[in-house]
Each structure stands twice: as C-alpha cells, then as structure tokens.
Amino acid sequence: MNYNEPDHIRMLRETLQKFVEKEMPRELAREWDQTNEYPAEVFAKLAELGVTGMVMGEEYDGSGRDIQATMVIIEELSKRSMAVAVPYIMCTCYAGMNLAECGSDEQKATLLPRVATGDLLFAYGLTEPDVGADLASVRTTVVRDGDELVINGSKRFCSGAEICDYIYTLACSDKEGPRYGNLSFVMIPPTTPGVTIERIATMGMHGAATTDVTFSNVRVPLNALMGGEAGWNNGWKMLAGPGLDVEKLEVAAIAVGVAAAAVEDAWEYSQERQQFGKPICTYQSIRHKLSDMQTKLHAARLMMYHAADLVQSGEPAGVETSMTKMFTTETAKELALECQTIMGAYGYVKEFDCERYVREAIVLPIFGGSTAIHLNNISNWMGLPKK
DSSP states (O other), X not given: OOOSOOHHHHHHHHHHHHHHHHHSOHHHHHHHHHHTOOOHHHHHHHHTTTOTTTTSOGGGTOOOOOHHHHHHHHHHHHTTOHHHHHHHHIIIIIIIIHHHHHOOHHHHHHHHHHHHTTOOOEEEEOOBTTBSSOGGGOOOEEEEETTEEEEEEEESSOTTTTTOSEEEEEEESOTXXXXXXSEEEEEEXXXXXXXXXXXXXXXXXXXXOOEEEEEEEEEEEGGGBTTGGGGTTOHHHHHTSHHHHHHHHHXXXXXXXXXXXXXXXXXXXXXXXXXXXXXXXXXHHHHHHHHHHHHHHHHHHHHHHHXXXXXXXXXXXXXXXXXXXXXXXXXXXXXXXHHHXXXXXXXXXXXXXXXXXXXXXXXTTTSSSOHHHHHHHHHHHTTXXXX
16 A cells, blocks of 8 residues: 555645635635625636546546545635535546446537536535435426427425536436336426525525425426436436445545544644744644644545545445544534634634634534434445344
8 A cells, every 4th residue: 555645646735725826815715705795707827727628538528537526626625615626526436436437428429518617507406495315205206398308396405506508407307116226316406487496594505505495387308318318317426426435435525634634733733822922833732733733634534545546447335434424524613623622712803714614513513414324324334233
C-alpha cells in the first residue's frame, strides 16, 4: 500500500488551492453565504480548468473516470464555499455520473459533453415531504401520454433547483407494480410549465439554495426518461448502483473539506491569540485539542481516499463508503465545534468563518443518508443477525 498522493492528484490539489485563493477569497465566500447567491461566473472559471469531466471517458470530452481526483476537488472547494462546491457536485457527479452510468447512448452523446464544459447541472429531486430515507415509497408519479411524460407530485430539500438545467426526479411509474420495480428517473427542466420552486430557509449550505419543488401536470418529451426506454421502471437499480457509493463519498469529501478548514483556522488562531502574556497554543489544553483535531482529520481523509480507491477499482464498497460517510461527517461536526471552542467568542461572530463551518457541519450527518441509516446498513451488510 502506498498512502502518498499520486503526482497528478498533488498537482491537481495545488491548482485548486491557487484557484480558491484567487477566485474565491474569504470575503466573497462570506458574501455568497450571506446572500445565498450562486457565483456563476466563478463556476465558469472553475470549469475552464477542465475539472468537470472527471467521471467520464474521453469519447465524451471527459478526462477519464477518476474518483479520487473528483473527491479532492470537492474537498478543496468545500474548505472555502458551498456556493461553488455544491454546483460542482451538481455538474460533475449528479449530471456526469448518472448520465455516464445510466444514460442511453443518445443521452450520453448529447449531454455528457456539456458536463465536460461545466454547462449542465442536475438537482436531485428525491426526498418528499413524507418520504426521506424510504425512497422506494415516493408519491410523485410519472405516466405516459402519447410521446410525452406527465409528472405530478412534490419534492422537498431539492438543493440547486433554481440554478440547475434539469431536476433529476425519482417518480413512481407504476402504482400497481412491485416495490423497487415501479420507479423511473425523469429529467425535468425547472422552467417547464407546471414546475413551482420555493426556497426553504436553512442555516447553511448556501449558494445552491434548498427548495421545495411542485410538479402540476408537468409535460416533458419521452427522451427525458433517464436511460431511454430501458429506464422505465428501472429507477431503483439506477439509484442503488455505483452512483450511490459515489454520492456518499461526495458528502464525505465536503466533510473533510469543512473539517480541514476548521482545523487550519483553529491552528492559526491559537498562534495569534495572546492570553496572559503568551499565545494560547502554548497551553497544554489547547495543544491537546489541536493534536486530537489533526489526528481525526487525518483519519477522516485516509478513510475517504481508501473508499474512493475501492470505488475506482470497481470493488464492492457499500460498507466502506457508509463507514466513510458516517465517520467523516460526524468528525466534521466535532472539529467545527472544537474550532469554535478554541476561538471562543470570535468563533461565534460572522466576521470569522468558524461560525459558518459549524452551520455547514451540522447538516452533514443528515443528508446523503443519515448516520442512523448508515449504522444500520453497516451492521446489516456485514451480516450481523437481527434476531
């Protein structure tokens, strides 16, 4: 085993760090957070680096499937701002991964080159007002009517619906069909007549605003069905396929990024803050906290890299990705709060980024499968008897 970053990953990380410092300064990141604004011009510059085609082959103008590189990009962007990190995921992972894994030949040829240039964003339309983890029970429906699909229902916590090109919507396509065999995915432009989008006020994750989406007799062409004709009633396999492992890692990468930012700020602050005539980093209690934070951050990053390597190689990774998602997000929440403890009152005011890290970190154990769901999955998939 070699735990050193490959040269191309190290160079990519350095490129992203330079980009963040130049195009995403702290002052702008705070503004995007406060206004819940998507900085489209900054995302366009990010796409010019050629980093949005990391999950698809060169035949679609991509750079080849590289899961670890994708996670490093998410990590570095998440250190500074969700307003850029989340749209990157919406483009590279939500659109790119799902099209590459599930799209028809025509959909791949038409849409994947737009992902490679950063010109296609998907928002996930999965969760509903009464449906969270039990996605097989979605009530949104899709029916065929001639050469069109008609969608009715509602989605909740649909982040980025206002800025996306398609709401990637999970719907019931056969009310009488068997559970797991009656779901389909539909790509719905948010500007389609009958689509209503309303913002939900949230503590954090600003920039790709969280929304409620309602579909009222929304009509889209048949080619909006993910996977073409083969995709009808095949949505569960698309949802539970390799993309699910990557989705867990996306959240893990956000968590590692937020945790890293919190540790770096606490580390720096402890050397600048003077109390009783010397820097607070000289006090053993602070030193121990910082050492513990660095250790947990290191462990979280190694878990993410290991899981990403498993997914990249095509090996079964359900257990490891659930472990990684659960551990990294809980760690990020812990480290953000520890950063706040070290910074004291300054960690609570909006002039410092620490309070934003706390707001971002609190939600990470919830979305992408809650900690409780992943703990259940880990014991179930490892064969622990239930009786």
